[in-house]
Amino acid sequence: FERDCSIQRRHQKVIEEAPSNISPELRQKIGQSAIDAARAVNYYNAGTVEFIFDTETNEYYFMEMNTRLQVEHPVTEMITKQDLVEWQLLVASGYKLPLRQEDLKIYGHAVEARVYSENPYNNFLPCTGPISFLRDPQQQEGYVRLETGVREKDQISIYYDPVSYTHLTLPTIYSVQISVVAVSLKKKK
Numbered sequence: 001f002e003r004d005c006s007i008q009r010r011h012q013k014v015i016e017e018a019p020s021n022i023s024p025e026l027r028q029k030i031g032q033s034a035i036d037a038a039r040a041v042n043y044y045n046a047g048t049v050e051f052i053f054d055t056e057t058n059e060y061y062f063m064e065m066n067t068r069l070q071v072e073h074p075v076t077e078m079i080t081k082q083d084l085v086e087w088q089l090l091v092a093s094g095y096k097l098p099l100r101q102e103d104l105k106i107y108g109h110a111v112e113a114r115v116y117s118e119n120p121y122n123n124f125l126p127c128t129g130p131i132s133f134l135r136d137p138q139q140q141e142g143y144v145r146l147e148t149g150v151r152e153k154d155q156i157s158i159y160y161d162p163v164s165y166t167h168l169t170l171p172t173i174y175s176v177q178i179s180v181v182a183v184s185l186k187k188k189k
Contacts, residue, residue: 001106012114013114015111017075034049037049046073072112
């Protein structure tokens with residue numbers, strides 16, 4: 001299924017959500033285009049096909065195909081209730097994908113908010129150095145999921161993307177979704 005990553009800063013995704021606000025017919029059409037792109041190169045595994053979408057014309061244009069999971073794959077995992085990492089490992093071990101695209105269903109709405117190591121006093125440019133204080137937002141099984149590779153006292157390096165956290169939520173009502181993201185991010189420092 002599609003993920004909307006329209007909210008970006010310096011070509012870095014800040015907010016990603018799924019499903020996006022398109023019709024079921026357009027969702028089916030875009031999904032079929034992604035399947036066709038994978039079939040055209042005999043790709044059989046979990047992956048991501050990216051399109052640029054014109055909101056004024058509802059036209060979409062192929063951008064790239066990633067034959068791997070992306071950092072934001074948990075958004076898809078949350079709305080499909082599937083473990084995509086497990087799927088890739090199964091295929092790599094010679095097994096078939098557990099489900100076909102048409103067998104997947106959407107359950108609710110997920111939003112991922114990325115927390116970057118940036119300096120708000122320097123035009124939000126990436127910031128390196130030690131993490132002197134860190135308080136994780138509270139995780140709630142099935143509703144708030146935190147993905148991170150950093151802890152207090154860790155060093156933010158110049159060699160990697162400045163993303164420190166991906167913070168996901170999954171209420172089923174969109175207006176509640178935004179409130180949950182705002183409240184749980186507000187609790188994070």
